[in-house]
Amino acid sequence: MSLKSSSPEVAIIGGGPAGLIAAEVLGRAGLSVTVYDRMPSVGRKLLMAGRGGLNLTHSEEFGRFVARYAEARPQLEPLIEAFPPAALRAWSEGLGQETFVGSSGRVFPKAFKASPLLRAWLSRLEGLGVRFALRHRWQGWDEDGRLVFTDAAGETVRITPAATLLALGGASWPRLGADGSWISALARHGIPVSPFRPANMGFTCPWSDLMRNRFAGEPLKRIALTFAGTRVRGEAVITADGIEGGAVYALSARLRDAIERDGNAALQIDLRPDLAHGVLLKRLESSRKGQSASTFLRKAAGLSPVGIALLREASPALPTEPEALARFIKAVPLRLTGAKSLERAISSAGGVPFSELDEHLMLRRLPGVFVAGEMLDWEAPTGGYLLQAAFATGIAAARGMLSFLRIPHDALTSNPSSATRHP
Known part of the structure; x- marks a missing residue:
């Protein structure tokens, strides 16, 4: 494999959004970049995320946006401020993928899917001279400090790059490539990793046979969920063993923590959030005229059939007094008993603590080694916040690598969308 003899060689381990955007920044700065990944292709989780529409970022006000990162806000806010949602949209449009803002404020490419963007992106990276070493599983470092990989043929590959970026992802959806196996390599160097936990996942609850057999897969549309004083409007889906969906994911961190602490969590569902209590009450005070409870x-x-079934699930004997029934419809109790596993979670919490990194995302105990993306210990709800932080940390780490290699920052513009587009 020939390398540019006049520029440093850097290694990026992990071909997800954080690794690929870092490769773009470094390639544009003139470095010889090789992206290593254990899978036969890169961007697999990005493609999975785009199956229902690639949610790149969100259009809400910046203060509200960065508040979504909760405890990790102090560390992530300056990185996202350096590459904010507007810059991510400009970058996408620089690849020929115009974006639009949906009714919920979420930002999508007009093509909606991830594949057109990924194809254009990989074409750009190829034009920048970025190389890909696929089917290379990283094993850590040898006694001489060299990176060690096992390639597709089972052979050992050792390299000594000028700088390394670790962007191997968290531990959710391991079949797509991120399985958390890198923890042991860091542990051998005394670097702690916060345990991985599922994030943006569904939950289990003890459904009756009727609910499980008849209504699994049915959506709960235009509802509101409340837990621990936080109310979220959106949609959810009944599963054979519980509930999942966007509104659930927005509360998933709080629900998960409560279940870990108390063994269960009491979620409330407002089946008609668009109706004020008084309006609903007036409707329920109308005469039933011999109608069955379901028809009424x-x-x-x-209410939809699945909404009515949810009422009966919570209380087989429905309140007959209109006031009590209205309150019940507006706050249906649902006891959650467990969180879905990492293998079925959209993302993961846990990872390398920011305390182990300097301001450039370089490991304090391993100079020249940087970390980005979901390997870092942060979590966020769905809605574009996950990808935004992955891109922002990838760019920040790449800029840190340039500083470490003493490459002037004037070789790097503030917005990677200005890179030359290659066919």
Whole structure:
């Protein structure tokens, strides 16, 4: 494999968004960049995320945006400020993928899917001279400090780059490439890793046979969920063993923590958040005229069959007094007993603590080794926050690598969308 003899060679381990955007920044700065990945292709989780529409970022006000990162906000805010949502949209549009803002404020490419963006991106990286070493599983470092890989043929490959970026992802959806196996390599150098936990996942609850067999897969549309004083509007889906969906994911960190602490969590579901209590009450005070309870709830309260089933699940004997029934519809209790596993979670919490890194995302105990993306210990809800932070940390780490290699920053513009587009 020939390398540019006039520039440093750097290694990026992990071909997800954080690793690929870092490769773009470093390639544009003139470095010889090789991206290593254990899978036969890169961007697999990005493609999975784009199956239902690639949610790149969010259009909300910056202060509200960075507040979504909770405890990690102090560390992530300056990185996202350096590459904010507007810059991510400009970068996408520089690849020929125009974006739009959906009704929820989420930002998507007009093509909606991830594949057109990924194809254009890989073409750009190829034009920048970025190389890919696929089917290379990273094993850590040898006694001489060299990176060690096992290639597709089972052979050992050792390299000594001028700088290294670790962007191997967290531990969710391991079949897509990120399995957390890198923890042992860091542990051998005394670097602690916060245990991985599922994030943006569904939850289990003790459904009856009727609920499980008849309503699994049914959506709960235009609902509101409340837990521990936080209310979220959106949608959810009944599963055979519980509940999942966007509104659930928005509360998943709090719900997970409560279940870990108390063994269960009491979620409340407002089946008609668009109706004020008084309006709903007035409708429920109308005469039933011999209608069955299900027919009455469908006509008077506008409930779907799955919504009615959820009411009966919570209380087989429904309140008959209109005031009590209205309160019940607006706050259906649901006891959650467990969180879905990492293998079924959209993302993961845990990873390398920021305390182990300097301001450039370089490991304090391993000079020249940087970390980005979901390997870092942060979490965020769905809605574009996950990808935004992955891109921002990848760019920050790449800039840190340039500083470490003493490459002037004037070789790097503030917005990677200005890179030359290659066919």
